[in-house]
C-alpha cells in the first residue's frame with residue numbers, strides 16, 4: 586500500500602556521491618569479465634532517505650558493498666565514490682575500517698547470519714562500541730542499553746543477556762539497526778531491512794527507521810525490491826535493472842509518473858488495498874544473467890514499449906526537472 590510522501594529540502598552538495606560505479610566479475614572459468622553494476626550514478630544528501638529499488642540480481646547489494654569497500658573477490662570496482670568530497674575507492678583496509686560503522690554503517694541483507702550465534706547481544710553490542718569509541722566497559726554497556734531503547738526493544742537490560750537464537754526475526758533486525766546506529770554514523774545503509782518480516786513488524790521497523798532518521802538527521806540508503814516500502818519512507822529513489830540505473834528522482838514523482846516501462850511495471854505489481862484483483866500484475870519474463878545481457882537496452886525483451894532503437898543501443902540517461910531516466914520510448918504517465 587502506498588502511503589503519504591515525504592518531501593524535504595536538500596542543501597546543494599551531496600554527502601555521498603557515486604559516479605560511473607562499475608563492478609565486474611570474471612566469467613567462471615574464462616578470461617573475460619562481465620559487469621554486474623554498470624556505470625551507476627547516485628547522490629545521497631544529508632538527512633535524506635533514498636530508496637534503491639530493483640528486482641533480485643539488479644546489483645543493489647553489490648553497489649552498497651562497494652561504498653564500504655566490501656565487494657567480494659574476485660570482483661573489481663571502478664568509478665568514483667566520494668564521501669564528504671573524499672574519494673573512497675582505493676582506500677587502504679585500515680582507512681576503510683575507520684570509516685565503517687562510525688561514518689557509514691550497514692545492516693546486511695540477511696539478519697539471521699549477521700549476528701554471531703555464540704555471543705550474547707551484550708557482547709556484540711559492547712564490542713562494536715568499544716571498537717569505535719573510547720569508553721569503559723560499563724559506559725559501553727549503558728550506551729548499548731540506550732541503543733536498544735531507541736529501537737523500541739522492551740526490557741533492554743534483560744535482552745542484553747540473550748543469544749541471537751532467543752530473539753524473533755523482528756527483534757534481531759532491531760538489534761542490528763541498534764548496533765549500526767550505536768556509533769552515530771552519518772549514513773545508514775539498510776539492505777532489505779524488512780524482507781523476512783511479517784507486515785505488522787515491517788511497519789514497526791519502518792516507523793523506527795523514520796524516527797531515528799528524524800531524531801539524528803542520519804542519511805539513509807534504503808535498499809528494497811519492494812516499491813511500497815521505498816515509497817513509504819524515502820524522499821528520493823533510484824531504480825536498477827540488470828546493473829543499470831534506469832530511473833531516478835523524487836519518490837513522489839516517480840511513483841505518480843514513472844518514465845521507464847520497467848518502473849511502471851514494478852509500480853503496477855504493488856498490491857493495492859482498495860482494488861480487487863484475482864492475480865497481481867507481473868512483468869513477463871525475467872532479468873537476464875549479467876553475463877548474457879541482450880544488446881541495446883537489457884530490458885527490451887520484456888518491454889511493452891519496445892521500439893527498434895531499444896534493440897540496438899543503450900539509451901542515454903536524460904534528466905529533466907531532477908527526474909532522470911534511460912529509455913528510448915518512455916511513458917508519459919502511468
Ligand SMILES: Nc1ncnc2c1ncn2[C@@H]1O[C@H](COP(=O)(O)OP(=O)(O)OP(=O)(O)O)[C@@H](O)[C@H]1O
Pocket residue numbers: 610621639640641642643644645646647648657658694810874875
Ligand atoms: N560474489 C559474486 N560473484 C559473481 N557474481 C556475483 C557475486 N555477488 C553477486 N553477483 C552477481 O551480481 C549481480 C548483482 O547481485 P546483487 O547481490 O547486488 O543483487 P541484488 O540487487 O542485491 O539482488 P537481491 O534483491 O536478490 O538481493 C547478480 O547477478 C549476482 O548473481
Ligand SMILES: [Mg+2]
Pocket residue numbers: 645646647694776
Ligand atoms: Mg541484495
